Amino acid sequence: MSGVIVEFRDATKSFRNVPAFRNVNFTLRKGEVHALLGENGAGKSTLTKVLAGLYPLTSGDMFVEGMVRSFSSPTEALAHGVAMVFQETNLIPSMTVAQNLFLGEESFFNRLRGINIKAQQQLQRLNFHVEPTALVSSLGAAKKQMVEIARAVQHNARIFIFDEPTATLTPEEKQHFFALVERLKQDGNSIIFISHALEEALSIADRISIMRDGELVVTDDATNFTRDRIVQAMVGRQLKDELYGQDAKRTARSPGQKVLALENVSMGKAVRSATLSVFAGQITGMFGLVGAGRTEMMKIAAGILKRDFFHGGGIKLNGKSVRFRVPREAVKHGIAYITEDRKLDGLFDTMAISENIFFGWLAKGANPVSVISMAQARRETAAWIEKLSIRTIRPDARVVELSGGNQQKVVIAKSLIQAPSIIIFDEPTRGVDVGAIAEIHAMIRSLADAGAAVVVISSYLPEILSISDRILVARQGRIVEEMSIEEATEESIMYAAVH
C-alpha cells in the first residue's frame, strides 16, 4: 500500500483469553504524526507494544514496510527501524546518561570520554539540557524522559512510538519536544504519539485514531476533530463541563486547622528556606517547573527526604515540631505521600493488586510479631478495589498487567488504606486517561470534603486550576507565591513560576 509504513489487519491480542484489543485495522503512513488516543485500558499501549516487539499478536497480521512481521524482541523491532519511548522510563538509574544512551551498543573496549562526547553532541542536537555524565538516578522525571527520547533518536529508527512523552515535561521542554517531533517528521520518519493531553494531539498530529475498550473506533485527519468529538469517542459518553473546565461559580473550601507547616525548611540546593502551610478540609495545589523543589518539599514532610541537620528549618504537624527519620514515622502520624513515579516508588509491579494494597495497611502499624490474616487482607483490599473502581479481572492479578490509570489507583489505594489525614498527591494523573482522571479528581475532592488536608502537586496548569482551593507556586526551592482560585490564571501562575 503506497505511503503506508505500518499496518495492522484484523489484529487481536489476548492475555489469558481476555482481549486487550481485537480486530484492529490501523495504518501509519510514512512521514506522518499519528496520535493514538483512548482511555487507560483501551489497548493502545498494547497495540504499540506489539509493534515494538514486546508481545506477538494472537491473531491477525502486522505489516512493516509492506512485509508481514512479528518481532520477537524490542531489539529485533529496532533492527527493523521501530523504536519505542515508554510511558514509564526504562533507564538504568545507576548508570550515567551517556552510558544509558549507548547501552547495548558498547564496543569491546569502551572509552568513557568518547561516549560522553557523543552523548553530549546528541543531547545538544535535540536541545536537551542534560549532563551526559550525570547519573540517571539523580535526574528528575522530565530529564529522564529526555534521555529516553534521545535514546530512541540515537538508534536511527524510522518509526518512533512515543507513549505519553510529554506528561513530565515543562511547557518549555514540551516546545522543544514538539520541535523535535516536527524535525523527525521532516526527515521522513513516522511517529505514533500516545497522549492524554488532547490539545497536544490536536496541535501536532496529522491523523488521530481513537481506541475504546480494545477496539479502534475512529481514525480521521486531525483537522476533522474537535476536543469534544475526541472525548466523546474516547469515553463513549459526553463528559460534562469538560475535564478541566473551570466552574466560574466554584468557591474554594474554607480552610480548617493548620495541620502541617514547613518553616524555613532547607535541604541542600534543592529546597531553600521553604515556608508553607497546609490546612485541613482543603486542596492545596502546588505548581512549579521541574527543579522548583516542590516534590522535595513534600518528600521532606513525608519523611522520605531529610532536611538539613543544621539550619534545616522546622516542620510542625498539628502545631508540634516533628523530624521524621523514616517514612514509616510519617505514615504513623497520618501523612501519606503518593509518588509521581509509581513504577519506581509506588508499586511492586510483579505482585498482586491485593498484596500491593495490603502492604500499605501493614506500613501503617501492623504488629511485626502478629500473625497476618490473609482473609482480612482480602477483605480490606477488595473493599478498596471496589471503592476506587480498579478495573481488573481478579484481585490477584499482577499490577504490571494493569493499565496506567488502574496502576495509579492501586498506588492511591495503598496509601488511603492507611486512613491518612494529610494526603500528598504528586502528579496524580500523570499517564492516566481522561476517564480515570475524572475519577481520581472526584476522589481527591471527596477526601477534602471529608476533612482531610490534601496537597496536589501537578505540572499541568489546567489540573491545578480546576482542583485546587489555593495554589502555591514554587521556584528555586522555595514557595514564591500563594494565590486564591479567584486570582489565579494560567498566565499568573506561570509568571510566578518563571520570574
Next chain:
Amino acid sequence: MALWSRFADWLGRGGEDALSIPPMDGKLKPNSRLDAAERLLRLPEIDNLAILGDRLVCSSGNTLFGIEPEGWRAIPIHRFDGRITAVAASPGGVLAVAVEGRGLEIGSGDVWQSRSLGGANSCITAILFSSEDKLLVTVGSRRHPWTEWKRDLMSHGSSGAVLNVDVSQAEPRVIRDGLAFPYGIETADGGELIVSESWKHRLVGMQPTGATPHPLLDELPAYPARLSRASGGGFWLALFAPRRQLTELVLREDDYRTEMMATIPPASWVGPDFSDRADGDQALQAGSVRQMGIMKPWAPSRSYGLVVRLDRQLQPVDSYHSRADGEMHGIASVVEMRGHVYVAARGAGALLRLPVEVTP
C-alpha cells in the same frame, strides 16, 4: 540508629536550631488592605479604641479622646497625669482608663475615681468590663512599666497576670499570673476568658476561676495585642509587630541580648516595634531589602500592620495587612461598629476604617 540520631539532634539542638517562624499564608496571606483603608484621622501614638455608646473613644499619650463622626475629629475628653496604657467602656457608659504608674481611673467626663492595683499599676495592657462594676484586667508585666515593654520581651518576661477587679472591693483577685505579656482579653460565648499572650505568640483560654490556661490559637506569625468582639460571632485580633528570624535569634543569644540592653538605647535594639523608623544609622532594621531606594514588601522589617478576623473557634478567616513597604504599622487595637472595622495604627498614628468583608 534512631537513638543515635536523637542524641545527635540533642547535641546540635536539632529542631531547636531551626529559628523558624510560622508562615503568613492561607487566610494570613499578605495584602495591603490596611494601607488602602480609609484614613479617618491622624493622632500620634493612637492606642486603645473603645466604643462608648455610639461613638469611638481612643487614647493617645496622656489624653483620652472622643471621636466625632462628623468630620472625624478627635475631641479631648480628659488629660491624665501619666501615659494611658488601656481603655475600656461599659455598656452603661462608664469608662475605665489605665494610667501608667497610677492604676485604674474609672468614671466619665471630668469625674474620675482612682483605683490602685499595686505592683500592677505600671503595665496594664487591656481592660474588659464583665459587668458595670467588675473589670477584667490584663497586666503585661509586674517587673517592667509599659514603656519598657521591649525590655520585658528581651528579658523573657513572664510576670504578666489577669486580674478580676471588683470596684466595690479593695483587693483585685488574681485569676492567673506567670503569663508572658498578656496584651488583650475577651470572653468567649461559654464564659471562658480568651487572653492574648504576646511573648508566646498565642491566644490562651482560661476559666474565670483561674484554671491552667490552654492554647486556643498558637504559632502566630506576629505578636498579638488586643482582642474585640466581631459581629456574627468570632473576634478581631490586633497584632502589633511581626516575628522575625533575626529577633528569634537575638532572643536565643543571652550574652548578646544582655550586652545590647546594657549598652544600646531601646529604640535601636534588634527586635519588634510599633513603627520602623528606618533611620540612616539603622539600615539593618529595614531588613536591607531596599533596591533603587524602594523598600520591598517582603523585607523583614521590624514593624508590620496586621489585623486578623477569627471565627468562634478562633481560626483565622480573614486578615488585613500593611507590609514592609506600607505605613499602617503597629496595630494596637481594633473594634467593629455599625458594619465597619476601626483600626488604631499606633505606629503610623492613624485611625483607619474598613468595611467588614468576611463573616464566618
